[in-house]
Amino acid sequence: MTTPVLEVRGLAYAYPDGHQALFGVNLHVHQGERVALLGPNGAGKTTLVLHLNGILTAGAGSVSVSGLPVTEPNLMEVRRRVGVVFQDPDDQLFMPSVRADVEFGPANLGLRGAALEARVVAALDQVGMLDFIDRPPHHLSFGQRRRVAVATVLAMEPEILVLDEPSSNLDPASRRELADIIRSLDVTVLMVTHDLPYAYELCPRSVVLSDGVVVADGTTREVLTDDALMSAHRLELPFGFDPRTIPTP
């Protein structure tokens, strides 16, 4: 089997205040997969995400990205390979214009001039926001800002896109537009979400994280129809949504 894009082995982490968030997480994501990371609030999902690009350093265990271990000397390359889109686009978009923000990542990688411009244009085009390139981010709607946030990471040409709650606070049309964009991307995706229908729609595979360990890893359909598993880990399907009655997307 080829080297996984993402390989997490026995990852454990305790915050400086002593609160332990992860107790030995194992996870493999292979190229081209779209995987949903599910779990109740406080399960350690965000903590896990912050390990994937080396913001937090593993207390025990290891993380590697396409075979490259996430360690101090590799941080720059790791952060190029792992593109994290945070939940609040106002946290992600901090530059005064859309263009400057999308440039920020690739410019940190040393790109300039025409190569930089090409990256920026391509990334904004992928999310349908090229017309807004010279606008300040705070003049965009929330859904548009979320899409630009995705573009800021795509411009770094990551090997894996990590989305933290991509559908939160979006109206149904923006939610669907973002789904279309995610489907159109030729990139491995790990999506942290509470939006189970969204996970079912976009991700063939789901991983459930609960109390700092992976408690389930299978097809999204299997996970969502396993009632015992779902109720044991505070996962609930929204009213009226039953994956059994929907054909596999």
Place this chain on the structure above:
Amino acid sequence: MGAGHGHHLHFHGHSPVHHLPAHLKLLALVGFVLTVVLTPRTAFAAYAVYLLLVLVAQRASRVPFGYFAKRMVVEVPFVLFALLMPFVATGPRVDVGPLRLSEHGLVGGFALLAKGTLGVMASLVLATTTEPRHVVAGLERLRLPGQLVQIMGFMVRYLEVVTGELSRMKVARESRGFRATSVRAWPVLATTAGALFIRSYERGERVHLAMLSRGYTGSLPVTHPATATPAQWRVAGMLPAAALATLLVVVTR
């Protein structure tokens, strides 16, 4: 929640003044203001010429004068102080109508009013024709230290986010029957300020994480160094050059 177009100063337009690079406009502003400040207090003719010059620049920007004038209200406290000076200053008195006013106070008040007004007008010509983010970029081009430029840039970017948060907190307070009518409301307002500080601080941390995730190493990359053509230098130089010429004529006469 989508933020509105909250420009309070900038007026969108395509005049020659709008199109000048921000760093040239900043230099022109500093040059003009320095010249005005250096002008002797009694060189009344020079002040008249300066006023004319700044009005020409204002008209060249094609920003409606009403829009421009309303934003000059910021000067009011200085105007009040300048108007008080003839009454409170000491020294020889002169009769102006029914009033006996201090001569020094009259001249001092005039100079304060004239220099202040000209400074505010010139600054407004910059502010109404330049977006805040371009002002920040212009300062960066003028080699202001990177840390200061970053702090200003973040302020411009997050001002609306933070004021939006503040107004949502205000709405939430008032929705529960709160009205700030007396001193007893102060603890509540202080708590709001504290909560806003904590929220902004935490947002700062999240922004920093997002920056690190995209390879931030301590300085913002310069991707588009601003350039200016000789023609633009000449246009931007007109205002301070004309002011300086006026000053020289006045002092050498």
